[in-house]
Amino acid sequence: MxxxxxxxxxxxxxxxxxxxxxxxxxxxxxxxxxxxxxxxIYCFGGLTFFVTVIQILSGMFLTMYYTPDIENAWKSVYYLQNEVAFGEIVRGMHHWGASLVIVMMFLHTLRVFFTGSYKKPRELNWMVGVMIFIVMLGLGFTGYLLPWDMKALFATKVGIEIAASVPFIGEWIKILLAGDATILGAQTLTRFFAIHVFFLPAALLGLLAAHFIMIRRQGISGPL
Structure with missing residues (x-):
C-alpha cells in the first residue's frame, strides 16, 4: 500500500x-x-533535534486545550492534565522535554567547541547554533509562565527584573515582555503565549533550516 x-x-x-x-x-x-x-559524542545534535520534534508535537497538542487568559489558564492546564485522555503524559513529555532539550544542546555545544568544529569554514554555522541555543532558552523562559501558578508567576517576575537590568535597553525589554503594567497580568500572559507559540518557533525553524543546509554543504566536521 x-x-x-x-x-x-x-x-x-x-x-x-x-x-x-x-x-x-x-x-x-x-x-x-x-x-x-x-x-x-556526535549523537548529541541528532538527539537535540529529536527532542525538539517531540516538543513541537506535544506543544501542538497542548495548545488545543490551553487558554491564554488569567482567569482560565490554570483551569485549562488542570483540565488537560486530569480530564483529557493521555493529557498528563503529553504535558509531562513537554515539561521534562523542555529541560532535556537544553541539556542535549549544551552537550552538543561542548562537543562542537572541544573538537574545534566551530573553526573555518564552519564559523557561520557556529553562530547560527548559538542563536538556536538562545531561542531555546527563550522558549523555556516564556513557557514557564503559561501554567499561571504561583511558582511560575514569581519565577517569571524575577526573570523580567533581571532582563530589565540590562544596560540601555533593559526597560524596553521589560515593556516588551510584561507590557505597560507594573505587575504581571493579562497582557504579560498574552505576550508570553504569543512569543512562545508564534515568534520563537518561527525563528527556531528558520535557524534550524539554515543549520541543516550548512551541515549538508560543509559536511560533518572531522575528529579532534
Missing amino acids: LNKIYDWVDERLDITPIWRDIADHEVPEHVNPAHHFSAF
Missing part, C-alpha cells in the same frame, strides 16, 4: 532523486560507532 502511494506521488513530483540524495548520503567513518567508540 505504501509503495503504491509512493509511486503515485513520485510519478507526479519526481521525489526519488530527493530521497536518494538524503538516504545515500555518506557518513564519515569517525561518526560510526562500529568503528570508533568516541562516535557517540
